Amino acid sequence: MAVTVSTIAPPLPALQSDWAVRAQADPFLLADIARAVRGPFHVIEPGRFGGNLAAFKDALRAAGVDGQIYYGKKANKAGAWLSECVRYDGGIDIASEPELIHALAHGVRGEDIVVTGAAKATGLLWLASRHHCLIAIDNLDELDRLIGLRLPVRILLRVLPEVNPHSRFGLDREQLSSAVDRCVQAMDTVTMEGFAFHLDGYRVQPRAELADRLIDTCVAARASGLAATSISIGGGFACSYVDPEDWQRFRDEYRDDWFHAEMRFAKFYPYYQSPIGAGMLTAILDRVGRRFATTSTRLLCEPGRALLDQAGFSVFPVHGFKQRGDHGVITVGGLSMSVSEQWKGSEFLPDPILWQADSAGGAEPVTAFVGGASCMEYDVLTWRKITFPRPPRYGDLLIYPNTAGYQMDKNESEFHQLPLPPKVRVHECDGRYTWEFDAY
Numbered sequence: 108m109a110v111t112v113s114t115i116a117p118p119l120p121a122l123q124s125d126w127a128v129r130a131q132a133d134p135f136l137l138a139d140i141a142r143a144v145r146g147p148f149h150v151i152e153p154g155r156f157g158g159n160l161a162a163f164k165d166a167l168r169a170a171g172v173d174g175q176i177y178y179g180k181k182a183n184k185a186g187a188w189l190s191e192c193v194r195y196d197g198g199i200d201i202a203s204e205p206e207l208i209h210a211l212a213h214g215v216r217g218e219d220i221v222v223t224g225a226a227k228a229t230g231l232l233w234l235a236s237r238h239h240c241l242i243a244i245d246n247l248d249e250l251d252r253l254i255g256l257r258l259p260v261r262i263l264l265r266v267l268p269e270v271n272p273h274s275r276f277g278l279d280r281e282q283l284s285s286a287v288d289r290c291v292q293a294m295d296t297v298t299m300e301g302f303a304f305h306l307d308g309y310r311v312q313p314r315a316e317l318a319d320r321l322i323d324t325c326v327a328a329r330a331s332g333l334a335a336t337s338i339s340i341g342g343g344f345a346c347s348y349v350d351p352e353d354w355q356r357f358r359d360e361y362r363d364d365w366f367h368a369e370m371r372f373a374k375f376y377p378y379y380q381s382p383i384g385a386g387m388l389t390a391i392l393d394r395v396g397r398r399f400a401t402t403s404t405r406l407l408c409e410p411g412r413a414l415l416d417q418a419g420f421s422v423f424p425v426h427g428f429k430q431r432g433d434h435g436v437i438t439v440g441g442l443s444m445s446v447s448e449q450w451k452g453s454e455f456l457p458d459p460i461l462w463q464a465d466s467a468g469g470a471e472p473v474t475a476f477v478g479g480a481s482c483m484e485y486d487v488l489t490w491r492k493i494t495f496p497r498p499p500r501y502g503d504l505l506i507y508p509n510t511a512g513y514q515m516d517k518n519e520s521e522f523h524q525l526p527l528p529p530k531v532r533v534h535e536c537d538g539r540y541t542w543e544f545d546a547y
């Protein structure tokens with residue numbers, strides 16, 4: 108083979124949880140599901156989501172801070188997460204009418220739902236008010252429309268963060284002060300429960316600083332007779348997908364020719380981070396927990412990706428393999444929309460895994476990028492040339508690990524009239540597996 112070593116990227120093996128490793132090690136499970144589905148599918152483990160949610164709740168409890176964890180629902184559409192929220196007494200963060208109805212249908216109570224998102228339709232405001240949801244107000248005319256419903260409403264005022272002045276979300280300083288005035292005037296129907304923000308990036312410091320400042324704003328609002336019990340610090344809790352050494356090496360040695368056709372990317376998700384998940388909430392509470400506790404302010408947060416960490420992986424059937432210059436191309440059944448990072452001008456970097464690749468003894472390793480089943484040149488699941496232990500062949504399965512957070516269904520479509528990949532929930536009992544489709 109005419110492969111020159113320099114054009115091949117070092118491996119970025121994905122971190123995987125025990126349940127996923129065991130499910131992938133079972134000799135039959137994935138092949139059985141693949142035979143039934145006859146296309147790509149997503150494997151999910153709601154118990155892992157429940158564990159992540161419980162860890163967030165524990166972080167609040169350990170800091171002696173009251174509050175609520177709302178699952179940022181846009182990160183994955185499966186119904187199974189909603190039942191876990193009910194089980195662990197969590198809430199849901201929604202931004203559309205269908206998301207609200209879905210949460211209610213799974214038994215999530217309106218009082219445990221927060222409605223975020225920009226300028227919301229009056230129909231959504233009405234339905235959310237009927238169910239006593241908490242509504243994060245994003246602009247003044249929206250507040251007027253909500254007050255105009257003449258229903259009892261619970262609201263937060265969403266703040267435009269100074270560290271992110273170009274954001275299209277939230278109220279600037281002047282708008283915020285007008286909004287507070289209107290809440291005071293409309294106190295007969297409006298319960299103003301506090302303030303909210305949602306920051307880009309995954310850093311502890313800006314979240315702790317803004318929360319600290321808003322505690323003062325809350326205390327001042329209480330002096331005007333408003334409830335102002337709570338601050339939502341939004342989402343953006345970090346996750347790690349790979350080991351720190353592998354990530355550092357990837358960044359240090361980075362070359363464009365690691366990618367098919369020298370594809371260039373401006374930016375990648377930081378696939379290794381610290382602290383992550385509930386540990387990041389603890390780090391925030393280490394800085395401002397005491398102030399929340401001493402002012403009896405509740406801390407609300409809206410993690411999406413972090414609750415889904417290690418709660419699922421995606422499986423694609425291999426449709427073919429061929430050489431293309433010094434490397435190969437694997438074509439899979441399914442589309443790159445099932446790996447949403449590919450639709451943000453970026454790449455999902457943890458290495459895909461060829462299932463049961465060790466089964467053919469004596470075969471030579473190959474390097475290949477991974478294309479989807481559509482007729483688009485840019486329908487590529489992985490541009491990076493990945494080394495596989497043997498040439499993939501028709502009927503093999505290719506696993507993308509840890510995809511539940513945003514990768515699975517954010518961008519999926521029925522392009523080419525292909526059905527959307529189902530989500531399959533697996534159960535293990537005494538080393539044996541059963542599985543079922545995720546119900547709406």
Ligand SMILES: *Cc1c(COP(=O)(O)O)cnc(C)c1O
Pocket residue numbers: 179181182200223224305341342343344409410411412413
């Ligand atoms: C998307 C979103 C979240 C969830 O963000 P993650 O990065 O997945 O934690 C939370 N709150 C708001 C307002 C959002 O728009």
